[in-house]
Amino acid sequence: MSLKKRYGDSILESQLRESINKGWNSIEVSKYEKFNNIENTTAEYSQRAEKRLENMKTHAHMLGEDSSWFNDPKYGEEYKKILIEHKNKA
Secondary structure, X not given: OHHHHHHOHHHHHHHHHHHHHHOOOOOOHHHHHHHOOOOOOHHHXXXXXXXXXXXXXXXXXXXXXXXXXXXXXXXXXXXXHXXXXXXXXX
């Protein structure tokens, strides 16, 4: 796990405990950094953006409007465009 490599065992353990207590589906370095105001490099941001786009495409295919991306305040509009593109291909 890159969270462990980057921040160590104690951070990984605290994130795992928090994910269990709060019912999260996953833990990610990007989310940890976002909520702890840790700055990232441009290359890391680009990789996250690509991963987010692929995740949105998967959600569009599998979940459609039921995806958490659909009402996301930051990325909802981008997701809705992807969803429309997916529906037009089908």
